[in-house]
Each structure stands twice: as structure tokens, then as C-alpha cells.
Amino acid sequence: MSDPAYKRVRLARDKDRPTGLDYIRHIFDGFMELHGDRRYGDDPAIVGGIARLGELPVTVIAIEKGHTAKERTFRNFGAPNPEGYRKALRLMKQAEKFGRPVICFIDTSGAYCGIGAEERGQGQAIAENLMEMSALRVPVISVLIGEGGSGGALALAVADRVWMLQNAVYSVISPEGCASILWKDAAKAEKAAESLRLTAEDAQRFGIIERILPEKDLGRPEFYAAIRTLLSEEINELNHDPERTEHRYERFRRIGVSAVTKESL
Amino acid sequence: MALMNFLKPKNQLEEGGRTSAPVLRDTGEPEQNCPNCHKDIPLSRLLANHMVCPCGHHFRMKARQRILMITDRSSFREMYASVKADNPLDFPGYTEKVETIRTASSENEAVVCGTAAIDGRKCAIFAMEASFMMGSMGSAVGEKITSLFEYAAEYRLPVIGFTVSGGARMQEGLLSLMQMAKTSAAVKRHSDAGLLYVAVLTDPTTGGVTASFAMEADIILAEPGATVGFAGARVIEQTTKSALPDGFQKSEFVLAHGFIDSIVPRSGQRNCLSEILKMHEGGQSDE
Numbered sequence: 179m180s181d182p183a184y185k186r187v188r189l190a191r192d193k194d195r196p197t198g199l200d201y202i203r204h205i206f207d208g209f210m211e212l213h214g215d216r217r218y219g220d221d222p223a224i225v226g227g228i229a230r231l232g233e234l235p236v237t238v239i240a241i242e243k244g245h246t247a248k249e250r251t252f253r254n255f256g257a258p259n260p261e262g263y264r265k266a267l268r269l270m271k272q273a274e275k276f277g278r279p280v281i282c283f284i285d286t287s288g289a290y291c292g293i294g295a296e297e298r299g300q301g302q303a304i305a306e307n308l309m310e311m312s313a314l315r316v317p318v319i320s321v322l323i324g325e326g327g328s329g330g331a332l333a334l335a336v337a338d339r340v341w342m343l344q345n346a347v348y349s350v351i352s353p354e355g356c357a358s359i360l361w362k363d364a365a366k367a368e369k370a371a372e373s374l375r376l377t378a379e380d381a382q383r384f385g386i387i388e389r390i391l392p393e394k395d396l397g398r399p400e401f402y403a404a405i406r407t408l409l410s411e412e413i414n415e416l417n418h419d420p421e422r423t424e425h426r427y428e429r430f431r432r433i434g435v436s437a438v439t440k441e442s443l
Numbered sequence: 444m445a446l447m448n449f450l451k452p453k454n455q456l457e458e459g460g461r462t463s464a465p466v467l468r469d470t471g472e473p474e475q476n477c478p479n480c481h482k483d484i485p486l487s488r489l490l491a492n493h494m495v496c497p498c499g500h501h502f503r504m505k506a507r508q509r510i511l512m513i514t515d516r517s518s519f520r521e522m523y524a525s526v527k528a529d530n531p532l533d534f535p536g537y538t539e540k541v542e543t544i545r546t547a548s549s550e551n552e553a554v555v556c557g558t559a560a561i562d563g564r565k566c567a568i569f570a571m572e573a574s575f576m577m578g579s580m581g582s583a584v585g586e587k588i589t590s591l592f593e594y595a596a597e598y599r600l601p602v603i604g605f606t607v608s609g610g611a612r613m614q615e616g617l618l619s620l621m622q623m624a625k626t627s628a629a630v631k632r633h634s635d636a637g638l639l640y641v642a643v644l645t646d647p648t649t650g651g652v653t654a655s656f657a658m659e660a661d662i663i664l665a666e667p668g669a670t671v672g673f674a675g676a677r678v679i680e681q682t683t684k685s686a687l688p689d690g691f692q693k694s695e696f697v698l699a700h701g702f703i704d705s706i707v708p709r710s711g712q713r714n715c716l717s718e719i720l721k722m723h724e725g726g727q728s729d730e
């Protein structure tokens with residue numbers, strides 16, 4: 179907790195951090211990518227498909243930022259368009275049909291702010307994911323591995339369990355955006371980062387995530403092996419909870435309740 | 444073709460910023476300058492016409508005025524009126540800001556909820572309040588809207604909602620972001636119970652509200668000339684470094700792209716909503 183929050187923001191954005199595809203490749207076996215939203219296009223910023231977690235078939239979805247300059251451009255720097263969210267939802271519905279758990283890896287500064295994205299209903303795409311994920315009948319685990327940028331991250335995080343890497347951040351707005359709106363000064367981003375409570379510890383304290391994943395071995399085989407074990411155990415537990423979907427509703431239902439006052443009339 | 448008036452003058456509605464509230468001018472009688480026709484309109488005349496200029500421009504309207512305009516006389520019963528946001532993050536200046544706005548707006552929060560009747564048909568209704576931190580959604584707004592949908596599901600009522608919002612309330616950080624998921628889950632349950640939800644998007648409906656309950660209705664209506672979108676126009680210009688097309692993110696533009704069902708001027712809203720409620724009477728669900 180001694181780290182200033184903005185240092186976490188820098189770490190979360192670090193180009194050398196493992197990206198979504200690194201997690202897919204190292205945690206799962208036999209990943210087969212499935213493309214397209216069946217509506218308009220295929221968004222390279224979101225990768226999805228089927229794979230095995232140990233022996234268990236699962237659906238995996240990841241926001242991908244890319245490593246090299248070329249990859250990053252191709253992936254639109256991990257800023258999804260509506261097609262990405264619609265592809266993700268298509269794959270989640272497919273997972274529900276075949277009884278597969280869904281695992282999402284999230285790393286985005288936010289949903290893409292573009293003319294085409296607006297024309298094709300960015301808001302509607304995110305809204306539909308929130309609504310449908312809340313009632314998905316299969317287990318859903320979402321892991322924030324880097325940046326958790328606002329609605330664009332939440333659109334893959336209406337899950338039974340939400341985990342964060344130790345240096346991942348999760349925020350309603352970027353610290354720069356917050357600082358420029360509130361204090362007309364993007365340079366006050368450090369202050370904004372503190373004020374927004376965007377670290378993993380903050381998110382856990384507010385009941386928004388269940389688990390913080392240590393980064394001691396980040397990117398090493400034992401790092402991925404540890405996550406593999408945790409995912410298997412958690413899915414096993416969720417599979418044994420017949421009230422899972424109800425509990426997911428309650429999980430989100432209670433957030434913010436203690437942040438309001440209801441005076442008796 | 445009257446609607447085309449809102450598209451023709453190139454983004455005149457946006458001049459001075461998309462959230463600009465017209466300034467009250469003291470010329471004996473209070474007047475408001477219309478950003479569309481640029482005439483000074485006496486406030487009394489605007490009030491008598493539900494805040495619509497003779498040229499057709501829709502000014503912002505208070506949540507309670509809207510509810511009165513739409514519902515049967517004396518039918519509105521307010522709910523959750525006392526729900527207020529605290530300052531859960533100890534965000535600098537938030538407590539003071541909210542207190543000032545509470546006093547100035549005479550509202551506890553950015554949404555008014557309750558039940559009412561339209562031509563005798565009961566419904567749950569919410570209307571967001573632009574003068575309260577631009578209708579931003581924090582924990583209190585999320586809690587009130589979620590509770591309203593839960594109540595409506597329990598008592599099998601349709602929901603009618605008027606949205607106006609700049610998005611999530613950043614001073615409540617992640618807690619406000621989570622309200623998007625919380626409200627969406629409640630809308631889903633209400634929907635899965637076979638019940639009707641009609642949203643009326645008013646100027647502006649953006650950000651986290653667009654990306655949650657504004658876009659989740661069975662029937663989505665919008666007011667003429669309202670800004671409806673996810674990202675802010677300025678952010679998009681900065682990100683893409685390109686000029687925005689004419690009428691970008693106006694309700695007419697959003698209609699043309701297939702994301703809303705119809706544009707309904709204020710004068711026709713009561714009848715339209717009444718008709719919709721009537722058509723969904725008795726046909727609900729399989730229970």
C-alpha cells in the first residue's frame with residue numbers, strides 16, 4: 179500500500195507486461211480461436227475461443243494489446259470496438275449452450291472512442307453484455323491483468339469471481355481524464371489516481387474483487403501454473419453451487435449499498 | 444420533416460458546449476435564448492409549452508416537471524426519496540459539492556423514482572435530473588434505479604424511464620462503475636419476467652448510462668436533437684483526430700444507425716407512452 183497509486187497505473191500500462199494472449203497460451207491447452215461477431219466484423223482487440231483448462235473444456239476471452247508496435251496497432255492498443263464485445267457475448271452464449279465455464283482476461287484503457295464505434299452502438303454493445311452476463315448460467319471468472327478501463331473493462335467483468343493482478347488497476351475513468359475534467363489539468367493525474375481508489379487493494383476493500391494475484395513470478399511458468407490451479411479450483415467450487423446465478427446477482431446488487439444513506443421519513 | 448430542422452443548422456445545438464444550459468436573461472421578464480433559432484423566448488411561454496421553443500428546440504426539463512407532464516394528475520407516488528450518496532472514497536471536494544447541489548436543486552439525488560398512472564394504467568417511473576451533477580450515476584442513482592426495477596418486477600409493473608446523464612459519477616470511483624452492472628442485472632430480471640420497459644432518452648444521454656439501462660429497454664424513444672452516445676464528442680475528436688460528421692450523436696443520427704425505435708417530441712410523449720402501455724396490457728409473460 180506504500181506505492182503511490184499512479185505508480186500502479188504506470189506498471190499496469192507497462193508494455194512489457196504479459197498480454198491477454200500470453201495468459202491464454204500459457205494457462206490453457208489446445209486453444210482454438212473463434213472469430214467474428216456474426217453481425218459486422220471481427221475485432222482484433224478481443225480474442226476468444228475454446229480451450230482446455232487441464233481436462234475441462236472452457237471458453238476463453240481476452241482483450242489483447244499486443245507487444246510490438248505492429249501488433250499494438252493491429253490490436254488497436256486493446257481498445258475494443260462494439261464488434262469485440264458482440265463477439266465476446268456470442269462466445270459466452272455458446273459457452274452457456276454447451277455448459278462450458280467462461281474465463282475472461284481484461285486489459286484495456288477503455289472501449290474505443292471512435293466515430294465508427296459510436297455509429298455501430300458502442301454503448302448498446304456494452305449494455306447488452308452487462309445485461310446478459312448477469313444472467314449467464316455457466317460459471318464466469320474475470321481476471322484484470324493490466325488496465326481495467328471503465329465500461330470497456332466491465333463489459334467482460336460481470337462475473338462470479340473477479341480477480342486482479344497485484345499491479346492491475348480498475349477505474350471508472352483514467353486518472354488523466356479525471357484530472358482534466360475536475361481540475362482542468364491532466365498533470366494532476368497523480369492526485370486523481372490516489373482519489374479514484376483504483377488499486378487492487380482498494381477494489382478488494384470495496385468488495386469489487388475477490389482475489390489479488392501476486393506478481394512475484396510475473397510471466398514465469400510458475401506464475402501461470404499458479405493461476406491455472408486457482409482457476410481450476412474456483413470453477414470446481416462454482417460448479418457445485420446450484421445458486422450460482424443468484425449469487426452473481428447478489429454480488430453486484432450489494433455494491434454501493436453501504437455508500438448511500440436512507441433517512442427514515 | 445420538422446425533425447430535419449434539428450439536423451440542418453450544422454451542430455448549432457452544440458455551440459457553447461453540448462451541456463450548455465441557456466442563460467437566464469433579465470429583461471423585465473426572464474427570457475431564455477434558444478440555441479437553435481437564437482431568439483429570446485419568455486420563460487413563461489416556454490414553461491407553458493413544456494420547455495419547447497416555438498422553433499421546436501427542446502430545452503432541458505426538470506425531472507419532476509417531466510413526471511407531471513406524462514402522468515395522471517396526483518397519481519405520482521415518490522419512492523426512495525431519501526436515498527443520498529455519501530462520500531465513500533473520501534474524494535476531495537465531493538461532500539461539499541453534493542451539499543451545494545442538493546441545496547440549489549432541492550433534490551437529494553440525480554434521479555426521481557416512483558409509481559404513477561398514465562391514462563389510468565399504473566407504471567413504475569423514473570426521471571433523471573440534469574441539474575444534479577449532470578445526472579451522473581453514483582451509488583445512490585444505481586440503488587434507486589435497481590430498487591425500482593426490483594419493485595416493478597415484484598408487482599408486475601411496466602417501467603418508464605427518462606434518462607439524462609453525463610455518465611458515471613467519477614467521485615465515487617469503481618462503486619459508480621459497478622452501478623452499471625447492478626442496474627443492468629435488475630433490468631434483465633424485470634425483462635425476463637416478461638415485463639415492459641420503455642426508455643425515453645433526453646439531452647444528453649451519454650457514457651455509463653448509455654452503456655447500461657438507457658440502451659436496455661424494450662422500446663427506446665428519444666427527444667428531437669438530444670445527444671445520445673457513449674464517448675464524449677471531444678474525446679472522439681482527440682482520439683481520432685478527425686472531424687465529426689454532421690449531426691453526430693444526435694438522436695436523429697442514432698435513429699438512422701438503428702439504435703433507437705423512434706423520436707418523439709415532448710408534445711407527443713404522453714400519448715405515445717399511453718399507447719405503448721395500452722398495447723402491452725394483459726399480454727405480459729407466461730405466468
Ligand SMILES: [Zn+2]
Pocket residue numbers: 477478479480481482496497498499500
Ligand atoms: Zn428556438
